[in-house]
Amino acid sequence: MYKSLDTRCVQCGYEPKNGEPRVQPIIQSTTFAYDTPEEMGDLFDLKKAGYFYTRLGNPTLGGLEDKISALEGGVGALATASGMSATTLAILNVCSAGDNFISLSTIYGGTYNLFNVTLRKLGIDCRFVNNHTPAEEIEALIDGKTRAIFLETIANPAGTVADFDKFAAIARKYGILLICDNTIATPCLSRPFEFGVNVVVHASTKYIDGHATSVGGIIVDGGNFVFKDNPRYPGFNVPDDSYHGMVFADCGAGAYILRARVIGMRDFGAQMAPFNAFLTMLGAETLHLRMPRHSDNALALAQAMKSHPAVEWVKYAGLEGDEDHERALKYLDGGRAAGMVSFGIRGGRKAASEFQKSLKLFRIVTHIADARSCVLHPASTTHRQLSDADLEAAGVPANLIRLSVGIEGIEDILSDVIGALDATLK
Ligand SMILES: Cc1ncc(COP(=O)(O)O)c(C=O)c1O
Numbered sequence: 001m002y003k004s005l006d007t008r009c010v011q012c013g014y015e016p017k018n019g020e021p022r023v024q025p026i027i028q029s030t031t032f033a034y035d036t037p038e039e040m041g042d043l044f045d046l047k048k049a050g051y052f053y054t055r056l057g058n059p060t061l062g063g064l065e066d067k068i069s070a071l072e073g074g075v076g077a078l079a080t081a082s083g084m085s086a087t088t089l090a091i092l093n094v095c096s097a098g099d100n101f102i103s104l105s106t107i108y109g110g111t112y113n114l115f116n117v118t119l120r121k122l123g124i125d126c127r128f129v130n131n132h133t134p135a136e137e138i139e140a141l142i143d144g145k146t147r148a149i150f151l152e153t154i155a156n157p158a159g160t161v162a163d164f165d166k167f168a169a170i171a172r173k174y175g176i177l178l179i180c181d182n183t184i185a186t187p188c189l190s191r192p193f194e195f196g197v198n199v200v201v202h203a204s205t206k207y208i209d210g211h212a213t214s215v216g217g218i219i220v221d222g223g224n225f226v227f228k229d230n231p232r233y234p235g236f237n238v239p240d241d242s243y244h245g246m247v248f249a250d251c252g253a254g255a256y257i258l259r260a261r262v263i264g265m266r267d268f269g270a271q272m273a274p275f276n277a278f279l280t281m282l283g284a285e286t287l288h289l290r291m292p293r294h295s296d297n298a299l300a301l302a303q304a305m306k307s308h309p310a311v312e313w314v315k316y317a318g319l320e321g322d323e324d325h326e327r328a329l330k331y332l333d334g335g336r337a338a339g340m341v342s343f344g345i346r347g348g349r350k351a352a353s354e355f356q357k358s359l360k361l362f363r364i365v366t367h368i369a370d371a372r373s374c375v376l377h378p379a380s381t382t383h384r385q386l387s388d389a390d391l392e393a394a395g396v397p398a399n400l401i402r403l404s405v406g407i408e409g410i411e412d413i414l415s416d417v418i419g420a421l422d423a424t425l426k
Pocket of ligand 1: 082083084085108110111152156181183184202203204205206215216217
């Protein structure tokens with residue numbers, strides 16, 4: 001394994017043999033042919049490694065999985081159709097009806113809805129906490145059916161940084177799996193396995209692809225959690241009738257991702273398309289160049305906006321004095337906090353609308369985290385069904401604007417945003 005993360009971004013995941021294509025080919029085939037039924041049988045029994053059906057595995061997906069696993073420092077990964085399917089499969093790999101898990105409430109809105117509404121309908125109870133919830137209160141929420149704790153490294157859109165030390169200590173004390181959504185930080189700014197996390201999920205849709213071409217997700221197994229004889233995980237310790245009586249805990253490191261693939265992906269079928277895996281892998285090759293640039297541009301913009309008369313407040317963990325700055329220094333590469341900056345505009349909804357109309361470089365999109373700068377006003381788009389009071393309660397006030405700062409030249413970024421802020425004062 002290469003020591004440098006930069007080298008891993010460029011090189012890992014695919015190594016051609018003599019005379020093979022230099023670039024990971026797109027294997028656009030649902031299925032794979034064998035000479036004998038015995039060979040195919042051995043693949044089904046996991047006696048041999050190989051491909052037989054793209055829902056369970058495909059060489060192009062395998063290249064991406066190996067690259068992201070190498071970047072995170074994991075033992076294996078599973079590519080999925082979207083970030084949402086990665087999180088869903090990650091939770092369902094350890095939870096069934098009657099079980100519960102703990103999650104930060106400052107997480108991506110789609111994930112919050114999955115946990116707060118949809119999983120509840122399936123009988124899985126999510127207990128929400130935040131960075132400031134005292135450890136004793138979190139521990140009081142844990143019972144014999146608690147199967148996981150879920151964090152988001154940098155929360156979208158809250159911009160908070162997860163308190164890894166606190167949650168990892170609790171997870172260790174109770175033998176509970178710690179799962180983290182590392183989408184916004186990416187492995188180039190933070191590697192949660194180094195802070196006690198056991199499973200990482202990604203919306204590769206965001207920075208990993210980085211060019212807004214491909215919706216996708218990845219689950220990475222840190223291989224650092226012992227399922228064997230842990231009573232919280234019957235799904236890993238009781239012979240699985242649906243998979244030849246297999247006891248997954250006996251597989252050691254990598255048991256989690258193996259089960260996610262042969263049970264979760266087999267049954268839910270949320271696999272990534274090979275073409276998306278190809279594009280995502282191409283994007284990942286420059287992740288190490290893009291993330292520092294996103295972060296540096298975002299910090300320069302956040303600093304410039306802070307003193308602007310049209311700005312009420314700026315939330316960016318990279319800013320000195322920010323509530324999350326200490327955690328950013330501790331858990332993110334040199335305090336680099338990626339490209340997402342939120343701010344409150346003076347003048348409410350009217351000013352928010354004028355600001356967005358005046359922007360030229362920043363386009364209005366329901367997306368973040370690609371090379372191009374973009375903007376979103378949640379109160380008039382993604383959260384438009386909520387009243388101002390509900391918005392406040394959800395931590396997304398009506399005057400909040402989310403900027404996703406791209407990798408363009410900082411002079412153009414500053415002139416676009418500061419010019420549009422000036423326009424709201426006229
Ligand atoms: C932090 C985070 N996690 C998960 C998701 C969901 O990803 P996808 O849109 O690929 O399903 C998103 C999407 O914005 C996100 O920002």
